[in-house]
Amino acid sequence: MEKKIYLDNAATTRTRPEVVDAMLPYFTEKFGNPSSVYEFASQNKKAVDEARGTIAKALGADITEVYFTGGGTEADNWAIKATAEAYKAKGNHIITTKIEHHAVLHTCEYLEKNGYEVTYLDVDEYGIVKLDQLEKAIKPTTILITIMFANNEIGTIQPIKEIGEIAKRNKILFHTDAVQAFAQVDINVNDMGIDMLSASAHKLNGPKGIGFLYIKKGVKIRSLIHGGAQERQRRAGTENVPGVVGFGKAVEIAMATMEDRAKKEIELRDYLIKRVLAEVPYTRLNGDRVKRLPNNANFSFQFIEGESLLIMLDMNHICASSGSACTSGSLDPSHVLLAIGLPHEIAHGSLRLTLSEDNTVEEIDYTVEKIKEIVDKLRKMSPLYEDFTRKR
Amino acid sequence: MEKKIYLDNAATTRTRPEVVDAMLPYFTEKFGNPSSVYEFASQNKKAVDEARGTIAKALGADITEVYFTGGGTEADNWAIKATAEAYKAKGNHIITTKIEHHAVLHTCEYLEKNGYEVTYLDVDEYGIVKLDQLEKAIKPTTILITIMFANNEIGTIQPIKEIGEIAKRNKILFHTDAVQAFAQVDINVNDMGIDMLSASAHKLNGPKGIGFLYIKKGVKIRSLIHGGAQERQRRAGTENVPGVVGFGKAVEIAMATMEDRAKKEIELRDYLIKRVLAEVPYTRLNGDRVKRLPNNANFSFQFIEGESLLIMLDMNHICASSGSACTSGSLDPSHVLLAIGLPHEIAHGSLRLTLSEDNTVEEIDYTVEKIKEIVDKLRKMSPLYEDFTRKR
Amino acid sequence: MYTEKVMDHFSNPRNVGEIENASGVGTVGNAKCGDIMRMYLDIDETGVIQDVKFKTFGCGAAVATSSMATELVKGKTVEEALKITNKSVMEALDGLPPVKVHCSLLAEEAIHAALWDYAEKNNIKIEGLEKPKSDIHEEEETIEY
Ligand SMILES: Cc1ncc(COP(=O)(O)O)c(C=O)c1O
Ligand SMILES: Cc1ncc(COP(=O)(O)O)c(C=O)c1O
Ligand code: FES
Ligand code: FES
Known part of the structure; x- marks a missing residue:
């Protein structure tokens, strides 16, 4: 099998051809700056607002509450x-979790260096936040709860509505990083009590370099990027018109296909999980069995190390990940796997496979066979496995 | 003439078809996340670094000194x-000018609210910074001089090398906003003593939503956007691969054609300036006659108001601008025109025409005729003009 | 990210396995990343390394450096083997990415640990060999901005 098998859709996705088609006119024909007054540019302003409307609708939000970012x-x-x-003026305390993406964690650490206090909540063995711990963590100085909608490594989905209720009851703002969840699972910002929500187009078959922040009306935050009057004076910089249009198109398609897609992905995922757990000994599934993203499977194979596994899968044309791609520069085992209680050496031997609706049963079968072969080969050269078999 | 005449290349430019062609494979085929370890994604890392190399070369910089932004x-x-x-720890004082883009001005104002002190230097009637004033403004607490390379409204080019020398002599960091100048005029960061430099792809026939900051080796600034380890841990976020590739291609072409392009644009611009000044009475050219961007012409027509002029030009399919597009949300006359000493009512009647090499003499002729007609028409309805003619 | 030589040694590692009743066995762990390497040496009466095997729990670079290290020590005398450094292993592999330099330390230390075990078992002292640490560190790689 020479064709590549792409099982890393949590890292990034293929931009849909329909999305690229929607973007194309905005490069060479309708290239105007939406802030300009002439007719030629006002069509671009319209296109941007159409995409904004599509996204607002997908969230159950108002069109004025969606702000595009990079x-x-x-x-x-x-x-x-x-x-x-x-x-x-109200306080300096922020509550988050130990399993957030680095975009949240490193931002919180930055704030800690600048006089803020941050509580990093534990999660249970499946990666779910403990609501009673959250309640207990709240102080009079708490100004923000930021908890991700779904985890990028183990796919666990948090009880967002319950968190939203706790936030509301305590009059604290609630932000959720929904980069992995948006347009993959049902979201309604009002029903769920979400005040702010982040998303990124390239995770849902849209282009890279475009995202948005939903900001509920009444939330008084100002700009991070200062300058021109774009995005209702809250996010400066010439609008990335093709990117925004592509994002809109991707969301339109993703929302229309969500139900069918999830069904197909869940079926394939469950087949993959079943085969791997049954056929590879000393293996565990990380994350919650049910409250997980439709396309996510995350395994730990005892006695082996993740990078070697990835490289050997790559030699067999299988694209996978061990932890998040963004952290591949680091040597530490995934902070998420440590937070769900895995010991270092088991966290090291983890593999994340994230499917798309384009994957086939044949691809999954081939992948499982290869995993079996490679894990076997790596265990044969593992001193940890040697010790383990000796002890038996 | 039904075809649009685009004379607003300082607001944004048409993305070149060659640039779009270079980007296309990175949407649907080579869509991998450059941070991933597998072969399929490493080609994208290579593509990003190739673009980075092209840009570094255009600046006379090292490839490790270029960091992509949104x-x-x-x-x-x-x-x-x-x-x-x-x-x-060294100080809290920043020096800039009164004619910077809002991206710089509003950022400085934000810092003023947070305990920093900012000096906004005057410019002379042509928009040029006075070097002796700059020297005098320097204090022991000065940590940054940020002065734009070329102005977006009146096109004036600053004496960057001299400013760089002053900064170096006083051991102060020097940043320049070269969004309008990069790949339009010669830049060498080392010869010019530039420590940091900003640019944006969509101003040079590249895509929107991608820019870079050049940071000289040894400058100890950290991240604005925290998260993953991308861009040598200084700018987090999944790389906008198609955007970066498009930027690289645009720079490659812009650098190769710079000399010829400038020559052609200067010729056309000077023809435009000559005709307008000769044929429209009570008109002045704003900015320096010689030290200006090859494609920029900026006029003030006495007794008329800019928006009306723009709308009428638009009705004749001519795209132009009065002040920067980003400020079109505002009703104040351009801060740049006020800084060069224009009274309010004259600043209000200003028109910016920014050419590209694609413009023709016929287009310029048509535009001049239309300007004459419209200015005449607007003056006939202007009470200021009435007062003026009465007084004569 | 890896050179051809690294990939070759990674995909076809030489000398994987165990030696029954080895003259010396050394196991070292890398505190930086948690990876582990074990080296088995078979040394004859004249002090020449006749056979060598390894097992590694680690990344691609760790596997490749282990494999290369076994090739380098094979047939050498104890004194010659002692002169093999992480640098020479890296050079033999045409280099490693900067973040992977620490992986090559495992190989050097595993050789030392196996030689130490051999010396202890035979009650001899090997000139220039110090008791290896079971956990190895290196200087923090500092990124200068
Ligand atoms: C001088 C100058 N600086 C900064 C900017 C901002 O660039 P962007 O809109 O790409 O963020 C612009 C253009 O809008 C500009 O002309
Ligand atoms: C949960 C989560 N948050 C944030 C991000 C960052 O998004 P981006 O890389 O588009 O900036 C990612 C993906 O990288 C993610 O998975
Ligand atoms: S009268 Fe319309 S902007 Fe002043
Ligand atoms: S990353 Fe630990 S040995 Fe290579």
């Missing part, structure tokens, strides 16, 4: 830093 | 805020 990371930084700044 | 505005915000933060 990606999910910028949206997370904006929500957290601008809240810290705008509400510092 | 646009020129983000680059300006980053340079200024991160310098303020990193060097606050």
Whole structure:
């Protein structure tokens, strides 16, 4: 099999051809700056607002509540830093979790160096926040709860509505990093009590370099990026018109296909999980069995190390990940896997496979066979496995 | 003439078809996340670094000194805020000018609210910074000089090398907003003593939503956007691969054609200026006659108001601007025109025409005729003109 | 990210396995990343390394450096083997990415640990060999801005 099998859709996705088609006219034909007064540019302003409307609808939000950014990371930084700044008269305490994406964690660490206090909540063995711990963590100085909608490594979905209720009851702002969840699972910002929400187009078959922050009316945060009057004076910089249009198109398609897609992905995912757990010994599934993203499977194979596994899968044309791609520069085992209680050496041997609706049963079968072969080969050269078999 | 005449290339430019062609494979085929370890994604890392190399070469910089951002505005915000933060032990004083883009001005105003002191230098009647005033403004607490390379409204080019020398002599960091100048005029960051430089792809026939900040080796600024380890841990967020590739291609072409392009644009611009000044009475050219961007012409027509002029030009399919597009949300006359000493009512009647190499003499002729007609018509309805003619 | 030589040694590692009743066995762990390497040496009466095997729990670079290290020590005398450094292993592999330099330390230390075990078992002292640490560190790689 020479064709590549792409099982890393949590890292990024293929931009849909329909999305690219929607973007194309805005490069060479309708290239005007939406802020200009002439007719030629006003069509671009319209296109931007159409995309904004599509996204607002997908969230159950108002069109004036969606602000485009340069990606999910910028949206997370904006929500957290601008809240810290705008509400510092009220307090300096932020609550988050130990399993957030680095876009949230490193922003919180930055704030800690600048006089803010951050509580990093534990999660249970499935990666779910403990609501009673959240309640207990709240102080009179708490100004923000930021908890991700779904985890990028183990796919666990949080009890967002319950968190939203706790936030509301305590009159604290609630931000959620929905980069992995948006247009994959049902979201309604009002029903769920969400005040701010981040998303990124390239995770849902849209283009890279474009994201948004939903900001509920009445939330008094200001800009992270200062300058021109774009985005209702809250996010300066010439609008990335093709990017925005592509994002809109991707959301339109993703929302229309969500139900069918999820069904197909869940079926394939469950087949994959079943085969791997049954056929590879000393293996565990990380994350919650049910409350997980439709396309996510995350395994730990005892006695082996993740990078070697990835490289060997790559030699067999299988694209996968161990932890999040963004952290591949780091040597530490995933903070998420440590937070759900895995010991270092088991966290090291983890593999994340994130499917798309384009994957086939044949691809999954081939992948499972290869995993079996490679895990076997790596275990044969593992001193940990040697010790383990000796002890038996 | 039904075809549109686009004379607003300082607001944004048409993305070149070659640039779009270079980007296309990175949407649907080579869509991997450059941070991933597998072969399929490493080609994208290579593509990003190739673009980075092209840009570094255009600046006379090292490839490790170029950091991609979501646009020129983000680059300006980053340079200024991160310098303020990193060097606050040294001092809290920043020097800039009254004619900067809002991306710089509003960032400086934000810092003023947070305990920093900012000196806004005057410029002379042509928009040029006075070097002796700059020297005098320097204090022991000065940590940054940020002065734009070329102005977006009146096109004036600053004596960057001299400013760089002053900065170096006083051991102060020097940032320049080169969004309008990069790949339009010769730049060498080392010869010119530039420590940081911002640019944006959509101003040079590249895509929107991608820019860069050049940061000289040794400048100790940290991140504005925190998160993953991308861009040597200085700018988090999944790389906008198609955007970066498009930027690289646009720079490659712009650098190769710079000399010829400038020659052609200067010829056309000078023809335009000559005709307008000769044929429209009570008109002045704003900015320096020689030290100006090859494609910029900026006029003030006495007794008329800019928006009306723009709308009438638009009705004749001519795209132009009065002040910068970003400020079109505002009703105040351009801060740049006020800074060069124009009274309010004259600043209000200003028109910016920014050419591209694609414009023709016929287009310019048509535009001049239309300007004459419209200015005449507007003056006939202007009470200011009535007063003026009565007084004569 | 890896050179051809690294990929070659990674995909076809030489000398994987165990040696029954080895003259010396050394196991070292890398505190930086948690990876582990074990080296088995078979040394004859004249002090020449006749056979060598390894097992590694680690990244691509760790596997490749282990494999290369076994090739380098094979047939060498104890004194010659002692002169093999992480640098020479890296050079033999045409280099490693900067973040992977620490991986090559495992190989050097595993050789030392196996030689130490050999010396202890035979009650001899090997000139220039110090007791290896079971957890190895290196200087923090500092990124200068
Ligand atoms: C949960 C989560 N948050 C934030 C991000 C950052 O998004 P982006 O890379 O688009 O900036 C990602 C993906 O990288 C993610 O998975
Ligand atoms: C001088 C100058 N600086 C900064 C910017 C901002 O660039 P961008 O809109 O790409 O963020 C612009 C253009 O809008 C500009 O002309
Ligand atoms: S009268 Fe319309 S902007 Fe002043
Ligand atoms: S990353 Fe630990 S040995 Fe390579």
